[in-house]
Amino acid sequence: MSAFISVLLFGMTRDLTGHSSVLVPIHEPTRVGDLLSQLHQDYPALAGLRTLLVAVNGEYAEVDQEIGPTDEIALIPPVSGG
Amino acid sequence: MSAFISVLLFGMTRDLTGHSSVLVPIHEPTRVGDLLSQLHQDYPALAGLRTLLVAVNGEYAEVDQEIGPTDEIALIPPVSGG
Amino acid sequence: MIAITVDPIDVAAALKSIELEQAGAIDLFLGVVRNSTQARSVNRLEYEAYDRMAVSEMEKIANEAHQRWPILRYTIIHRKGTLQIGEIAILIGVATAHRGDAFVACRYIIDTIKQTVPIWKKEVFMDGEEWVNALFGLS
């Protein structure tokens, strides 16, 4: 089944992609790792990040976690709060 | 030569002696240790203190330091600031 | 209390929020915008947060600190938006019965925030700007 996942982008990931969120086409079922591959393909500049994590519904997620269109997905580049 | 040394008393030393300062008769030259012996003789309750140091002109002094009537002497019972 | 705010951080109010009769020690840590980084002159900082997740990650850190040390009260306030030199970016306050716990818990909280909380800082220089620590090969 084909669908779109909305991905929130912050900080450097927003600068590298030029967007504060993107809609990524996926084939369900899909996993965090699949989404990351797709994003790296669409935005090769993401490879320059020291780290790139994914949050699903506000929690850090592993690459094998399944995701769908109703999840809130965000890319987390290296944090620098404080 | 005979003289008096004024000794400032704080905290528990004031409570134990009943005075905020005392005049101690000394024979010059005298040392911090001599003064302490005299005070312990006059006020045996001082022996109950965990520690008893002497300050001469605002500095901690060793027992062999010479002192005279013009020095500012203070007894320093265990400190508990902060 | 944990908060992310665009307003200047009110230190007196934060302190008041963690005072209580059982507290013998309070450690307040302030992260402040300084005027240079690695000898490069900074004009201002811009902080961005993934608010929802930043708050929940700070809650996790506070809970972990609570389990490790006998914290009586705490507060964590992180500011976002544009901050000028000298402004407070983060305040962490910890009240405990004894001072050792306050220092250690406060230090743990700030160190862990810098590792896990989704907040990003952009340094704006005279001649450019840079997301701190984001890319390989940049300082």
Added chain:
Amino acid sequence: MIAITVDPIDVAAALKSIELEQAGAIDLFLGVVRNSTQARSVNRLEYEAYDRMAVSEMEKIANEAHQRWPILRYTIIHRKGTLQIGEIAILIGVATAHRGDAFVACRYIIDTIKQTVPIWKKEVFMDGEEWVNALFGLS
């Protein structure tokens, strides 16, 4: 700035006194009068100082801290006289470029003050009073 005062300690003023453009971290430690000690209920504390020597001993501690860590600014304010529960007895503020130095220097200063500075604290209970830690055999 080092001071001994009978007036309530003004945290905001103390903070202001150590702010500067080079500071990236400020650690403020507050020693507060708590309502109990070893399960005994405390009414109030009375602090007494040998002022002249207390200030010079605090100066020595600050100088030593300055030599050990890159402190940009600091303040130490110790209150004396009668203090009620919840009141601040001591404030130590340290401003540094990086946070590790602020925490460590602040901790060093309070720990050393408690060992060497001629200030004495009397705990006043419902049923008596006691100079803290003065006599053998007392708590």
